Amino acid sequence: xxxxxxxxxxxxxxxxxxxxxxxxxxxxxxxxxxxxxxxxxxxxxxxxxxxxxxxxxxxxxxxxxxxxxxxxxxxxxxxxxxxxxxxxxxxxxxxxxxxxxxxxxxxxxxxxxxxxxxxxxxxxxxxxxxxxxxxxxxxxxxxxxxxxxxxxxxxxxxxxxxxxxxxxxxxxxxxxxxxxxxxxxxxxxxxxxxxxxxxxxxxxxxxxxxxxxxxxxxxxxxxxxxxxxxxxxxxxxxxxxxxxxxxxxxxx
Numbered sequence: 001x002x003x004x005x006x007x008x009x010x011x012x013x014x015x016x017x018x019x020x021x022x023x024x025x026x027x028x029x030x031x032x033x034x035x036x037x038x039x040x041x042x043x044x045x046x047x048x049x050x051x052x053x054x055x056x057x058x059x060x061x062x063x064x065x066x067x068x069x070x071x072x073x074x075x076x077x078x079x080x081x082x083x084x085x086x087x088x089x090x091x092x093x094x095x096x097x098x099x100x101x102x103x104x105x106x107x108x109x110x111x112x113x114x115x116x117x118x119x120x121x122x123x124x125x126x127x128x129x130x131x132x133x134x135x136x137x138x139x140x141x142x143x144x145x146x147x148x149x150x151x152x153x154x155x156x157x158x159x160x161x162x163x164x165x166x167x168x169x170x171x172x173x174x175x176x177x178x179x180x181x182x183x184x185x186x187x188x189x190x191x192x193x194x195x196x197x198x199x200x201x202x203x204x205x206x207x208x209x210x211x212x213x214x215x216x217x218x219x220x221x222x223x224x225x226x227x228x229x230x231x232x233x234x235x236x237x238x239x240x241x242x243x244x245x246x247x248x249x250x251x252x
Contacts, residue, residue, distance in 0.1 A: 002036070003037040004036060005037060007031075007245050008245075011242075018231065027067065033076065034053070044087065055074065071114055072116045074108065094131070099128075100126045106119050106150070115151075118151065118155075118156060126143035135169050135170070137169055142162050143160070144158070145160075152197055154195065156202065157201065157202040158192045161188060165185055181212070184210060189204065190204045199235065200234045201237070207243070220250075226244075
């Protein structure tokens with residue numbers, strides 16, 4: 001199967017630690033990423049995945065004491081993964097456990113004023129659990145990324161995260177193979193202190209928002225909107241801001 005997913009986030013909110021602070025120089029950030037994601041199922045329990053990002057971004061950052069507009073555009077860092085899952089079917093429900101080793105490749109250029117990659121090879125690992133019955137759905141994923149030292153002094157901190165989805169399956173029309181999922185997404189992240197080309201990176205954040213998934217036979221549409229409800233950064237940084245995800249996929 002394949003999925004095209006567009007991720008958009010932007011913010012002009014400046015944070016010092018966990019507090020909003022004045023932003024007289026108009027520091028801001030906007031990142032648009034188009035992901036091409038593919039999955040090949042060798043067996044039900046073993047798959048391989050590929051995530052290829054195309055990034056267009058801009059920011060206003062402080063460079064030598066002056067606000068400076070910086071841009072970056074191009075292929076980002078590709079992610080390879082191999083999800084391993086074990087399934088269990090009950091009378092009226094099903095669940096599975098999964099472990100996924102991952103590798104983020106240094107394919108993104110570091111040459112732009114606002115680099116689309118950091119030049120490091122980063123391994124990751126996640127553990128997940130999924131449960132569903134004809135009406136309810138639950139998903140949890142705990143992951144870790146070991147972020148290495150990259151180019152131009154960039155060295156982001158290691159990242160630990162937890163993603164939770166809770167939802168319902170209010171509509172399913174068997175003859176047409178169509179239906180709808182409605183979910184709440186909760187996302188928690190902790191990234192260690194690091195730096196990019198203009199200053200400190202890392203901190204903690206919690207976001208949540210609604211998710212809608214509509215499907216018909218082998219086609220799927222997914223819409224997500226995430227809002228930050230808690231954010232604390234190292235030193236002074238622009239907030240990550242709200243996020244909008246739009247995806248359309250097809251399975252063979």
